[in-house]
Amino acid sequence: MKAVNQSFTTKIMKIAGKFQNNLVVSSITQGMMSTMPILMGSAIINILINLPITPWINFLKDTGLMVPLSEIVQIATCTGLFISFGIGRVISEKMGAKNPVEGGIIALFSFLIVTPLTTVVGDYGNAYSVGLENLGAQGIITSMIVSVCAGVLFMKLSKTPLRIKMPASVPPFVSQSFENIPGFVITLVPFIALRVLFGLTPYGGFTPFINTVIQAPLTGIGNSLTGHLVLLILCSLLWWLGLHGSMIIMPVIMVLGTAPLQENIAAVASGMAAPNLLTMMSIMAIIQMVGGPGCLFGLFIDMAFFTKSERYKTQGKLQLVPGLFNVIEPVVYGLPIVLNFTLLLPFVLLPVISYILMYFGMKLQLFTTPLTMATSFIPGPILGFLASGGIGFGIFIVLMCVLSCIVYYPFVKIMDTQQLKLESEEKN
Amino acid sequence: MRKLKITLACVGGVSTSILCDRIIEEGKSNGFEVECKAYATNALNPVAIGSDVILLGPQVCYMEDEVKKQFSDIPVRLISMMDYGTMNAKNIFSKLLNEFSW
Numbered sequence A: 001m002k003a004v005n006q007s008f009t010t011k012i013m014k015i016a017g018k019f020q021n022n023l024v025v026s027s028i029t030q031g032m033m034s035t036m037p038i039l040m041g042s043a044i045i046n047i048l049i050n051l052p053i054t055p056w057i058n059f060l061k062d063t064g065l066m067v068p069l070s071e072i073v074q075i076a077t078c079t080g081l082f083i084s085f086g087i088g089r090v091i092s093e094k095m096g097a098k099n100p101v102e103g104g105i106i107a108l109f110s111f112l113i114v115t116p117l118t119t120v121v122g123d124y125g126n127a128y129s130v131g132l133e134n135l136g137a138q139g140i141i142t143s144m145i146v147s148v149c150a151g152v153l154f155m156k157l158s159k160t161p162l163r164i165k166m167p168a169s170v171p172p173f174v175s176q177s178f179e180n181i182p183g184f185v186i187t188l189v190p191f192i193a194l195r196v197l198f199g200l201t202p203y204g205g206f207t208p209f210i211n212t213v214i215q216a217p218l219t220g221i222g223n224s225l226t227g228h229l230v231l232l233i234l235c236s237l238l239w240w241l242g243l244h245g246s247m248i249i250m251p252v253i254m255v256l257g258t259a260p261l262q263e264n265i266a267a268v269a270s271g272m273a274a275p276n277l278l279t280m281m282s283i284m285a286i287i288q289m290v291g292g293p294g295c296l297f298g299l300f301i302d303m304a305f306f307t308k309s310e311r312y313k314t315q316g317k318l319q320l321v322p323g324l325f326n327v328i329e330p331v332v333y334g335l336p337i338v339l340n341f342t343l344l345l346p347f348v349l350l351p352v353i354s355y356i357l358m359y360f361g362m363k364l365q366l367f368t369t370p371l372t373m374a375t376s377f378i379p380g381p382i383l384g385f386l387a388s389g390g391i392g393f394g395i396f397i398v399l400m401c402v403l404s405c406i407v408y409y410p411f412v413k414i415m416d417t418q419q420l421k422l423e424s425e426e427k428n
Numbered sequence B: 001m002r003k004l005k006i007t008l009a010c011v012g013g014v015s016t017s018i019l020c021d022r023i024i025e026e027g028k029s030n031g032f033e034v035e036c037k038a039y040a041t042n043a044l045n046p047v048a049i050g051s052d053v054i055l056l057g058p059q060v061c062y063m064e065d066e067v068k069k070q071f072s073d074i075p076v077r078l079i080s081m082m083d084y085g086t087m088n089a090k091n092i093f094s095k096l097l098n099e100f101s102w
Helices: A002-021 A023-034 A036-049 A054-062 A066-076 A079-094 A100-113 A137-158 A172-179 A181-199 A206-222 A225-240 A245-269 A280-288 A297-305 A310-324 A329-334 A341-363 A380-386 A390-427 B014-029 B058-070 B081-085 B089-100
Strands: A118-122 A125-129 B002-010 B032-040 B053-056 B076-078
Touching: A002 B058, A023 A036, A023 A079, A023 A137, A023 A245, A036 A066, A036 A079, A036 A245, A054 A066, A066 A245, A079 A100, A079 A137, A079 A245, A100 A137, A100 A181, A137 A181, A137 A206, A137 A245, A172 A181, A181 A206, A206 A225, A206 A245, A225 A245, A225 A280, A225 A341, A245 A280, A280 A341, A280 A380, A297 A310, A297 A329, A297 A390, A310 A329, A310 A390, A329 B014, A329 B058, A329 B081, A341 A390, A380 A390, B002 B014, B002 B058, B014 B032, B014 B089, B053 B058, B053 B089, B058 B076
Parallel strands: B002 B032, B002 B053, B053 B076
Antiparallel strands: A118 A125
16 A cells, blocks of 8 residues: 555656746746845835824825825835746756846836737837836736747757857957847747737737736636635645645646735725735635644644653654744655545645635735734734734734644544554554 | 755755754764755755765656756655655665665
8 A cells, every 4th residue: 555655656746846947937937026125125115104093094195105105105016027038047047048037028118028018109219118017917927928938949049050259359248149130039029929919909019918818717716715715725735745736736826816916906006995805815815824724733733742642742743833824845755644534535625724714814804914914934923913914913923823732632542542552552 | 064955856945954954963973974955956056066965855757867867867756755755864874875875
């Protein structure tokens, strides 16, 4: 049985590994992650300008800080713009570029090429403007497609003889930037074509086309309660098989959930309520804040304080500190949780239950949807209050931690009793 | 003190760096000066060159063949799930000592 399990899990791990390490998937994930500081930073500014403390808000308005700070939050919503550079840079680095920044720049430029521009003809010249929505939430999937294609095309071209060779006396700094110019220009051609062709369509451009045809339906399905529950179940199952579930579903969460999160941040910055209940952050909250994937907070507490067997008492104490900071690898591989049928049920179902409770809590307006997670290396009960979902959300996370302790208790007891029996048999 | 370079490959993170520290300690108590760092599997080149052994965490055990191909002159070994989960650097190091008789 064990041998069959081994080869089965190894096969699944190989497939998941291929998915995770796939050039496109990993470039998108890493490219997006590198721009996370912008999202997080702007979310923190957002919290600051929305604190329900009247003297503070009046202070901001009187000193003239309110307007620029709100504008910064709006500017930070141009995720499509930032990730185009990030993805382009990462993908060209992975393809062996000497100067990956070139890849980033060309991806950025290509993304802007397919972005609709509004021209206002004036008497003394034209004024051009770009709608922030096309650079932000509505442009995310376009940005991913364009930056991956631009990066790959540019790298492939840079390996062909199509280069401007400068004489050896020219400093490498200069000659390197000239070398790739033909590749650069040729890469732009397909995107110019896209701009022209889609500009003629009723969509008005490539970005609105992608947004309407692909992004909106995808995020609609992907951000439904069912869609998110499926992702949560998948995450737990993958961990249960010994794979890094969070890393594997991360690209999916980011692609689907960033746009609605973006809209939320923009809305709250303008003083309105967040329109989307379920976003990337709502999933992250349940996957991270209650003791990591599987809402293991309760497991850590129960194992450290309520076990009697030698093995689990020692292991419990060892796992507690990383666990309180939501690091779960020691317990997943050490308990193990992998292929552990006793813990399978709570590990998969607790996140689902927590998520449904969270959904109804938001529907009943007990708290608002979380907007930010400063870092996952803070114990859950504290982290919930830093999520800008109101004090209510903080209380909710604390309650989930308590629920986790209660739910995991009987399962921990079962394992502990079995282990005690083993240990007493060994002694005799 | 004999010098050793041990490279860990994982999905990277907090648990791996704790393990690295413990391996260095374990090495010291056995008379070795150990250089131990952890990297993501796709970032092993070129940092893993010159390692005495490359250790793979259980989450990336399926990459064993690929890593072996990439570093044909460096032994590649898997860390058992139990040793990894309990951060048992003692077990890991003694298994290595037994096999390689450094």
